[in-house]
Each structure stands twice: as C-alpha cells, then as structure tokens.
Amino acid sequence: MRQTRAIEMGTGLFVLLGFAALFFLVTQITSREFGLGDNGYRLTATFEQVGGLKPGAPVSMSGVTIGRVESISYDFNEYRARVMLRIGKPYDRIPDDSDAGILTAGLLGGQYLGIGPGSSETFFKDGDQIQFTQSAIVLENLISKFLFSKAAEQKPAEGSAQEATQ
Amino acid sequence: MAAPVIHELVASVRESLRALGAYAIFAVRLARETPRALWRFGLVVEQVHNTGALSLVIIMLSGLFVGMVLGLQGFDLLERFGSEESLGSVAALGLLKELGPVITALLFAGRAGTALASELGLMRATDQLAAMEMMAVDPVRRVVMPRFLGGVISMPLLAAIFSLIGLFGAQLVGVQFMGVDSGQFWSQMRGAVELDDVMEGVLKSAVFGVACSLVAVYEGYHSVPTAEGVGRATTRTVVISSVSVLLIDYMLTAVML
Numbered sequence: 117m118r119q120t121r122a123i124e125m126g127t128g129l130f131v132l133l134g135f136a137a138l139f140f141l142v143t144q145i146t147s148r149e150f151g152l153g154d155n156g157y158r159l160t161a162t163f164e165q166v167g168g169l170k171p172g173a174p175v176s177m178s179g180v181t182i183g184r185v186e187s188i189s190y191d192f193n194e195y196r197a198r199v200m201l202r203i204g205k206p207y208d209r210i211p212d213d214s215d216a217g218i219l220t221a222g223l224l225g226g227q228y229l230g231i232g233p234g235s236s237e238t239f240f241k242d243g244d245q246i247q248f249t250q251s252a253i254v255l256e257n258l259i260s261k262f263l264f265s266k267a268a269e270q271k272p273a274e275g276s277a278q279e280a281t282q
Numbered sequence: 283m284a285a286p287v288i289h290e291l292v293a294s295v296r297e298s299l300r301a302l303g304a305y306a307i308f309a310v311r312l313a314r315e316t317p318r319a320l321w322r323f324g325l326v327v328e329q330v331h332n333t334g335a336l337s338l339v340i341i342m343l344s345g346l347f348v349g350m351v352l353g354l355q356g357f358d359l360l361e362r363f364g365s366e367e368s369l370g371s372v373a374a375l376g377l378l379k380e381l382g383p384v385i386t387a388l389l390f391a392g393r394a395g396t397a398l399a400s401e402l403g404l405m406r407a408t409d410q411l412a413a414m415e416m417m418a419v420d421p422v423r424r425v426v427m428p429r430f431l432g433g434v435i436s437m438p439l440l441a442a443i444f445s446l447i448g449l450f451g452a453q454l455v456g457v458q459f460m461g462v463d464s465g466q467f468w469s470q471m472r473g474a475v476e477l478d479d480v481m482e483g484v485l486k487s488a489v490f491g492v493a494c495s496l497v498a499v500y501e502g503y504h505s506v507p508t509a510e511g512v513g514r515a516t517t518r519t520v521v522i523s524s525v526s527v528l529l530i531d532y533m534l535t536a537v538m539l
Contacts, residue, residue: 127335131330145475146472
C-alpha cells in the first residue's frame with residue numbers, strides 16, 4: 117500500500133511538473149496575452165498599403181502596447197486593405213479623430229500599428245473605423261521617388277547652366 | 283556470381299516489408315484497445331511513473347546542459363553579427379521546435395524504451411505472457427497497453443520540461459555569464475515565439491511518444507524468447523526508435539514550416 121502511494125505521489129508530481137512547464141511555455145514565452153473571454157473592443161482601419169503588418173502585431177500609442185492586430189483582409193468596395201484591431205479594455209478613451217499609421221520597430225524590426233491621439237471630445241466605440249490612416253512605407257517606392265525627384269532637380273539645373281553660358 | 287547477392291537483397295526487402303506490415307497491424311490493434319485500456323487507469327498511472335517520473339532526472343540534466351551549450355554557441359555566433367540580444371528568441375525557438383522534442387525522444391528511447399522492451403522480452407522469455415494467455419488474460423490488454431499509453435502520456439510532458447529547463451540553461455549562460463541584457467533576452471523571445479511554435483513542439487513530441495512507445499512494446503513483445511533475443515530486442519528498440527524519430531522529425535518539420 118505504501119509502495120503504491122509513493123508511486124502515485126511521484127507520478128502526480130511528474131504530471132504536475134509537466135503541465136506547469138507547458139503552461140509556463142504557453143503563457144510566459146509567447147507574446148500572446150490570455151484574457152478570459154473577449155474583453156476590449158474592436159476598431160477597423162483601411163490602408164492603401166499594409167506592407168509587412170501581420171495579425172498579432174502590436175497596436176501602440178506612444179510606444180505603449182494597447183492592443184493587437186486581429187485580422188487583415190482586402191476590401192473590394194474600397195480597394196484598400198482592411199485591418200481589424202482589438203484594443204484592450206482599459207484603453208477606452210481614444211479620441212475618435214485619432215490617426216493610425218503603420219510603422220517599423222527598429223531598423224530590421226517587425227511592423228506595428230501606431231495610433232496618434234486626436235483632439236476630439238468623443239471617444240472610439242466598439243466597431244468604429246479610424247478615418248485618418250497613413251500607409252506603410254514601401255522601400256522601393258521611396259527609392260524610386262527619390263530617384264525621380266533627383267532627376268527632376270537635375271534637368272532645370274542643366275537648363276539654367278546653359279542659359280548662363282549663352 | 284551475382285545471383286546469391288540479389289537473392290539476399292530480395293529476401294531482406296521482403297523481410298522489411300513484412301516487419302512494416304506487422305508494425306502497422308500491431309499499431310492498429312493498440313489503437314483499438316486504447317479506450318478500454320484508459321478505463322483501467324491505475325495500470326497506466328503505474329507506467330507513467332515508470333517511463334515518465336523515473337526519466338525526469340536524466341531529462342532535466344540533459345535539458346540544462348543542452349540549453350547551456352545552446353546559450354554559449356548562440357552567443358558566440360550572434361555576437362559576430364552584433365545581435366546577441368536575439369539569443370533569447372534563438373534559444374527558445376530552437377528548444378521548443380527542435381531540440382526539446384527530438385533530444386527528449388532520443389533519451390526517452392534510451393532510458394524508457396529499453397526498459398519497456400527488456401521487461402516485455404523477459405516476460406516473453408520466462409513464459410509469463412504465455413501463462414497469462416493460459417489464464418484467458420490478454421497480455422496485450424493487461425501488459426502491453428498500459429506501457430504503451432504510459433509512454434505516450436509521458437513524452438510530451440517530458441519534452442515540455444526539457445524545453446523549459448533548457449531555456450533556463452540558456453538564460454543562465456547568456457544573461458548571467460555572457461552579459462546579455464536580461465530584459466532584451468526575454469522580450470525578444472516573447473516577440474519571436476508564437477503559440478503555434480509551442481504547439482508544434484507539443485505535437486512533435488506527442489508523435490515521437492507514440493513512435494518510441496510503439497517500437498519499444500512491439501520489439502519487446504515480439505522478441506525471441508532467449509537471453510540473446512531480449513538483448514537484441516533492446517538494441518533494435520534504440521536503433522529503430524532513434525532513426526524513426528529523426529525521420530519523422532524531418533517530415534513533420536517540412537509539413538509544418
């Protein structure tokens with residue numbers, strides 16, 4: 117009897133340890149926050165270009181994570197990308213003229229959604245859409261814009277140089 | 283002159299095919315017995331103790347050292363790119379997705395698989411299994427099933443413990459010895475690891491648990507009832523389990539990546 121009790125104790129300890137390890141790995145190591153049920157509220161925003169934004173990316177105000185990107189889909193009515201956000205419950209005082217932009221954390225970091233507060237007296241409610249959005253910056257477009265503007269600068273400069281010699 | 287060689291080759295291919303078939307039939311039989319065996323949970327608990335709880339020390343010790351060496355090697359490599367803060371994510375992903383499940387399975391095959399195979403083999407050699415059959419007790423139901431299920435239950439838990447201890451080993455070397463910033467270590471890790479990564483590790487270790495336990499009980503149950511046969515069964519258990527774990531690991535990784 118004592119033998120079986122010892123075995124059961126050992127087994128119980130092992131199983132407990134195993135599940136504790138699993139629980140720790142799931143809750144502490146991953147970036148996911150587990151709330152009980154669906155707390156917080158949803159917002160949507162449409163963007164011309166979402167770049168590398170992915171579901172699960174943080175939504176932040178002044179660097180503080182206040183929510184997560186829930187899903188990204190394509191809206192064929194507006195021909196823009198529609199991003200669903202879930203904002204945590206404590207952050208329910210965001211002015212409804214705030215703007216959202218897709219930003220990059222660090223030089224090689226992942227992309228996140230930054231919200232800059234507006235000055236309205238009324239706040240966002242569940243299901244609202246953020247009106248003012250700024251798309252992700254695509255490096256190729258930036259480079260080509262830079263090159264074109266350089267080329268455009270050079271032409272009048274050459275023209276004026278020729279005028280001067282005449 | 284080549285005829286005997288070809289003949290042997292054909293015979294060995296046939297034998298492998300037969301073994302594969304026998305494994306499949308045995309696996310189906312075990313799967314069908316599973317619900318009934320879970321009913322007699324006391325027997326399974328005893329085997330969880332044998333395969334899981336008694337493997338704990340070797341798993342924890344190995345996990346610690348694997349994590350520590352991962353911390354050391356990872357630090358050395360990442361320092362060359364000036365990104366030693368990402369040591370946390372490297373260690374966590376490496377341990378959760380690959381090293382945890384695979385090394386645990388290999389150790390499990392060596393520690394618990396051999397114990398299962400030799401125990402069953404000795405039962406076979408000393409006619410205990412035949413005696414059970416004579417008393418109308420199905421040895422698969424009474425002896426094999428609890429051992430199989432005990433292994434299947436233990437393996438994911440052992441792998442989780444291995445990964446966790448390994449992570450602390452990596453933290454110990456990276457943060458305490460090498461001076462990686464502790465906050466960076468953990469926050470980079472949290473940023474990089476998704477729930478899917480943890481689940482991938484759990485799924486892998488569950489599959490390895492089934493594979494290792496199946497090989498161990500099959501080889502033990504079907505061992506030649508002599509001293510040499512038992513020895514051979516344990517050897518085959520380790521060899522087949524290890525190779526199949528590595529093989530399955532590649533396939534699972536290719537599917538889930």
